[in-house]
Amino acid sequence: MTSSDCLVRSTDSPQKPPPFPVLPIPTSRQLEWQSDFMALFLHFGPNTFTDSEWGDGRADPSVFHPTRLDAAQWVGVAKQAGFSRVILTAKHHDGFCLWPSEYTDYSVRSSPWRGGRGDVVAELSNAARDAGIGLGLYLSPWDRHEPSYGRTVEYNEFFMGQMTELLTRYGEIKEVWLDGAKGEGEKDMDYYFESWFSLIRQLQPRAVIFSDAGPDTRWIGNEAGVAGSTCWSTFNRSSAKIGGTDPRYSRSGDPVGHDWVPAECDVSIRPGWFWHASQVPKSARTLLDIYYKSVGRNCLLLLNVPPNSSGLISEEDVQVLQEFNELRRSIFDENLAKGALLSASSTRGGMMNNSHFSAENVLKEGIYSYWAPEENWSDWTLYLRFQEKVKFNVLQVQEPIQLGQRVIEFHLETLNDGGEWRQVINGTTVGYQRLLQFPMLETQELRNFYEYFSNTWKLDVMKTARNNLSATL
Template identity: 40%
Template sequence: MKLKKLFLTAGLTVAASTPLIGQKAPEPCGLTPSPRQIEWYNREIIAFFHFGINTFEDFVNEGDGKAPTAIFDPTALDCGQWMQTLKSAGIPAAILTAKHADGFCLWPSKYTDYCVKNATWKEGKGDVVREFVDACEEYGIKAGIYLGPHDRHEHLHPDYNTEKYKHYYAAQLEELMSDYGKIWETWWDGAGADELTTPLYTHWYKIVREKQPDCVIFGTKNSYPFADIRWMGNEAGQAGDPCWATTDSIAIRDEAAYYQALNEGIYDGNAYVPAETDVSIRPSWFYHPEEDSRVKTVKELWDIYCSSVGHNSVLLLNLPPDRRGLLHSKDSLHIAQLNQGIRETFSKNLLTGSRVSATNNRGGKFDVKHLIDNNKQTYYAGRDGRAKSDITFTLPRATTFDCLMAEEVIELGHRTSRWSVEYSTNGKEWTSIPEATGKQCIGYKWIVRFTPVTAKYVRLRIEAGRACPAIHSFGVYKQAEILK
């Protein structure tokens, strides 16, 4: 029986012309992110500050734990300058290497003398971690802590063993998680930490969860079962294509398969652990004046943004402070220009104002028009049981573009597993964009760049998936000149 009048359903008055299905959201499909992971995704870019005793040695990136504490002496440390740089670059979060593999601690830990309380800086009265978190709070930046599990200085002790180190590290983790306010991320580097087994991380994990329930844990190797986010397998800034947020919680023994799983994820994996893409703006992780001429260009940073944030990942970009305790002006300029280029590129979706139709449209609150309404609170969805959809955009006029972006509703899980984009001048004869053909993952954000094309019609083809599509937005854009 067809209804010809208004009717009441689930306490909501709905017009008869609006199908009931158009008011009901799709059910989540497969694994979905936690609130911590959703918040982390929304950061998009995080700054990494590699700063410590290595900064004051000559071209050292992996200290041996033997450097004297007295050499740590920044002459003009200003964490506020770091945060001002991040604000100008649109970066909302930062992580400080509170203890790197050399074991030197940037706070006056009660559990070691190998820390700032025995440094020349401020006659041993300083606390870099305190200055960092205070500056983060002042400028509205989310603070994170890298507390390196591997500690070469502790290895130098003749009575070192992993059981003692378990409690030593736990005590320092307690200090950082208890005494410095809100911590949004803790970074458990896997480098050199092969001897640290799951029972140790189980002990440390409980401390993080008790003290900082909203803190995401970056983990790899033996800490993997406790990780909210994973390493993506290289330090070149290149997340995989695809780059699924899902992977396997059980370590993959074959090395090649292990690195592929880190980089690409596993579509039908049994754990939701998305990838964080770490890379330095310079060739090294710590500052060296010899590299002032080798800071990555704006174009190189744009390439990295597109292959990290634009590959369903979050970019962790290292900005190493110098021996003064300041960021170099070239580093600061380049990330500010990157931010300018990103804003200029994505400020206007060239599909805005188009007429939109879909072969699979849920309608109502989930109508296909929401793909171009520039509202993150709305989205397009197809009908239940139908994974495919051809979505056609008819532009007001022929338009030239060289970039596209799609954003899936990650709260509903990975749904689409194959998609392509085509264009046409007449709506009848279609040409594929090679770089956007046979794509797999969408996730939080997927960006594709290509040789400029001019078209009046654009078609997004959802070709396969495990459930009906659910996509926040789709757009085509012209890349800003500053990025080229």
């Protein structure tokens, strides 16, 4: 010590560290995936030109001839509508490849499009990179054209060869989508899923892998884009079989699951997955309802918007997506809770000295700022008081899922003019995000109650939450 050094006693208590995580917890790639909210699915291929959904692999490659294909338009539509990534059916069940694969002649190389020198995957990859959004690829395990299908080792080698092409030629791939669909009466085929997963990890370690059973994200169990009102990201992969998972289990997840496998809700803007001239898109209001039942229930929404036979996303679909985006912005651009004075039943480490976990954190952006109460307290409540009455009809709640998922139930109450607390709405799981709608109400004070799952396996009991109040037009 020098002569100018001195010792002092601090009057402040040291900060408490963050609560111990409740296992399982998400990987960094799963956290990134969940924060994207929505992805745009692009079903495109010979089916677009033959007015079919499941091609049999016998359509002549010459039918694939989009005269105005513009991947930049697809990406621009996605970005302007608020989507963070696009996922293309690089190969659907018919076996036709939208890239010039070296392992089959059933591809764009054999079509008249771009004189047989075109590559849809490359054009989309370049457009996505230029626009700054992510690219995912769908590769169907079921292949109705490939002669080796049904010969287990030979076909798995073929499939992994095609997968290697897709994962090494087109830059960063954000998601690999493995469809579990297969028609009845088709050839028996054993897929070497674990080998496929290992290859993806080796070639694209940041890519999220989708299948009925994960490992990174799971199918919700229906094609309506609707999650269960209770939806856990925790899941037991050992209880799921790709192509044969119980939809009820997929829809709700498992509160005591040993794996972190959040759900993805896929649905098409039109009745079919591929474009058909006779079909019309869903309305923006219908898409908003799906959004509440997917993104608003701890899932990612994968909305299919199929390009038409000219190679463009149809104008009527573009119009609906623009209206859908405007509806969401009118609701969520302003967080009415930001005008409130916040308090809590308790704060981890004490009210005065642990700002890392204070109630005010629920209004900060991102899941890394959160409120945490004291453990072992029976009352876990967050209070919001406004200077004057506010009107709202949407509640958004989030958990810091980097610490796991633990909320099992919560409810919102408002204080009426007579000084009585009245329950407005209740919910079960939260996860990354929960959105609840209710009739428009007006109040100056409200409170949220939370209950948490706790037993010897769920290692900790603590309360964390983020709140957002919104009003629809």
